[in-house]
Amino acid sequence: MDVKLGVLAGDTRAVARAITWVENGDPRGAEVIRGVYASTGRAYIVGLTGSPGAGKSTLVSRLAALLAARGQKVGILAVDPSSPFSGGAILGDRVRMFDVALTRDVYIRSMGTRGALGGLNRATRMAARILDAAGFDWIFVETVGAGQAEVDVHDVAYTTAVVMAPGMGDDIQAMKAGIMEIGDLFIINKADHDGADRTATQVESVLQLSMTTGWNPPVLKVSAELNTGIDNVVDTIERHHTHLVASGKLDALKIRMAKLDVLEILKARLADMMKQQLEQPAVQVELEKVASKQSDPYSLADIIFEQSWRNT
Amino acid sequence: MEQKIRVLVAKPGLDGHDRGAKVLARAFMDAGMEVIYTGIRRTPEQIAEVAVQEDVDVVALSCLSGAHNTLFPKVVDLLKEKGADDILVMGGGVIPEDDIPFLKEHGISEVFGPGTPLATCVDYIRSHVKKEA
Numbered sequence: 447m448d449v450k451l452g453v454l455a456g457d458t459r460a461v462a463r464a465i466t467w468v469e470n471g472d473p474r475g476a477e478v479i480r481g482v483y484a485s486t487g488r489a490y491i492v493g494l495t496g497s498p499g500a501g502k503s504t505l506v507s508r509l510a511a512l513l514a515a516r517g518q519k520v521g522i523l524a525v526d527p528s529s530p531f532s533g534g535a536i537l538g539d540r541v542r543m544f545d546v547a548l549t550r551d552v553y554i555r556s557m558g559t560r561g562a563l564g565g566l567n568r569a570t571r572m573a574a575r576i577l578d579a580a581g582f583d584w585i586f587v588e589t590v591g592a593g594q595a596e597v598d599v600h601d602v603a604y605t606t607a608v609v610m611a612p613g614m615g616d617d618i619q620a621m622k623a624g625i626m627e628i629g630d631l632f633i634i635n636k637a638d639h640d641g642a643d644r645t646a647t648q649v650e651s652v653l654q655l656s657m658t659t660g661w662n663p664p665v666l667k668v669s670a671e672l673n674t675g676i677d678n679v680v681d682t683i684e685r686h687h688t689h690l691v692a693s694g695k696l697d698a699l700k701i702r703m704a705k706l707d708v709l710e711i712l713k714a715r716l717a718d719m720m721k722q723q724l725e726q727p728a729v730q731v732e733l734e735k736v737a738s739k740q741s742d743p744y745s746l747a748d749i750i751f752e753q754s755w756r757n758t
Numbered sequence: 759m760e761q762k763i764r765v766l767v768a769k770p771g772l773d774g775h776d777r778g779a780k781v782l783a784r785a786f787m788d789a790g791m792e793v794i795y796t797g798i799r800r801t802p803e804q805i806a807e808v809a810v811q812e813d814v815d816v817v818a819l820s821c822l823s824g825a826h827n828t829l830f831p832k833v834v835d836l837l838k839e840k841g842a843d844d845i846l847v848m849g850g851g852v853i854p855e856d857d858i859p860f861l862k863e864h865g866i867s868e869v870f871g872p873g874t875p876l877a878t879c880v881d882y883i884r885s886h887v888k889k890e891a
């Protein structure tokens with residue numbers, strides 16, 4: 447199987463293998479990205495974040511079903527937390543997505559966070575590039591159940607939707623500083639429960655305090671369970687897309703994405719390099735000096751950093 | 759480079775006994791593996807397709823209803839059709855001793871019955887999944 451050609455042809459097995467490689471930091475993943483990057487940039491990437499259990503997975507599966515019925519190809523990257531202790535994970539998002547699992551043109555991939563803290567997996571960005579190259583029209587990225595710090599999805603998606611459920615008034619207050627700021631739209635899910643109106647009003651009042659940038663984030667009420675209001679979500683995402691294009695923001699975003707693609711790779715390489723340096727026998731002596739306060743961590747970091755550059 | 763073993767824990771057919779599958783999922787997670795659990799009542803088609811999409815190394819089929827002889831080989835055949843016959847398929851649940859040779863002939867690499875220690879299931883995966891360097 448030639449994975450690169452397979453990805454370009456939209457072959458499921460090739461796409462799946464390529465994502466495994468980028469997730470594992472396998473050099474073959476980098477080769478695939480090099481080979482397919484020219485074919486990326488066509489997919490529209492949507493992020494979904496929000497509190498644990500708000501209904502993100504159920505909603506994504508509804509969105510995917512609706513778009514697939516319109517003849518669109520949909521890729522889903524669903525991130526769940528990895529155990530910080532074992533490094534393992536139970537990736538449960540997919541259980542809610544079985545209705546669309548066999549729909550032609552829908553691809554779902556579960557990912558563990560593998561130690562990343564921003565609500566995604568370090569390879570989610572590159573996995574999205576692979577799906578893009580494979581011809582998916584839409585890519586949905588579901589984060590782990592997020593509080594306020596997990597805002598990385600904003601760096602991956604063109605449109606970010608924050609999903610909430612009724613009865614979390616306090617949470618909205620707490621989220622003010624974090625994910626309330628990254629939402630391009632707010633979805634109050636479980637509108638079949640009491641309290642959706644109240645939650646919507648609370649969200650709106652928090653949003654009124656923020657500065658306008660030519661786009662006022664709509665607050666939508668839906669029920670993923672009953673499959674109501676889903677078309678409205680798609681319409682709103684499309685309207686946001688149109689807004690980004692018309693305002694020139696999409697071009698700026700694409701440059702920002704390119705920058706972040708490069709940054710991600712540089713960070714990984716530097717981290718590897720520095721970790722290797724830290725394992726050098728000569729450094730162990732210096733580490734002991736830091737421990738016994740004969741030296742300090744900044745001074746040692748300076749030495750290691752300079753040496754790494756000399757060695758490359 | 760960090761390799762993680764990915765396992766699909768799957769419940770084919772109409773069998774609703776999910777306790778064993780959940781216990782296994784948890785044990786595999788505790789052993790550092792990434793586990794995707796299908797939930798109950800999945801078709802062999804769904805299971806094979808998910809295995810391919812998720813690029814798992816192992817499919818762990820659990821069945822306590824007695825329908826293993828038709829369902830397990832079906833999953834193996836579908837994986838083969840999809841060019842994914844390198845995936846290790848193992849089975850377990852309430853399975854009579856006499857059925858085990860038949861299942862093995864049909865591509866199930868090993869069968870584990872009630873009372874199997876979880877460590878045995880974990881070790882089997884660790885020693886049978888070939889991770890290229």
Ligand code: B12
Pocket residue numbers: 772773774775776777778779781782817818819820821822823824848849850851852870871872873874875876879
């Ligand atoms: C608990 C139980 C139930 C619970 C299930 C709760 C649940 N959510 O899981 C309830 C009460 C709901 C139930 C219902 C029924 N049950 Co019941 N049930 C059992 C019982 C007593 C224990 C099963 C169990 O949970 N064991 C604990 C778990 C941890 O063990 P396990 O699943 O066997 O898994 C272990 C190993 O087998 C192995 N393993 C299992 N799968 C796999 C897969 C892989 C890859 C690997 C490596 C290992 C592995 O590893 C696990 C850890 O050791 C068994 C009898 C028995 N002793 O097995 C009957 C049993 C399975 N039930 C049986 C029956 C008939 C039924 C019903 C049809 C009864 C009825 N007439 O209504 C219903 C059907 C339910 C349904 N929708 O399918 C029969 C099945 C007969 C058969 N296969 O020929 C059994 C065998 C009882 C009997 N002797 O008749 N049941």
Ligand SMILES: Nc1nc2c(ncn2[C@@H]2O[C@H](COP(=O)(O)OP(=O)(O)OP(=O)(O)O)[C@@H](O)[C@H]2O)c(=O)[nH]1
Pocket residue numbers: 497498499500501502503504505539542590591592635636637638639668669670671672
């Ligand atoms: N009543 C009602 N329940 C819903 C609705 N949408 C989802 N649920 C239920 O809410 C629970 C959580 O749904 P998920 O889709 O798994 O939520 P999630 O946000 O993806 O959860 P995490 O990924 O664990 O953070 C499930 O039991 C769903 O069935 C809805 O619109 N109405």
Ligand SMILES: [Mg+2]
Pocket residue numbers: 502503504538539588
């Ligand atoms: Mg989810």
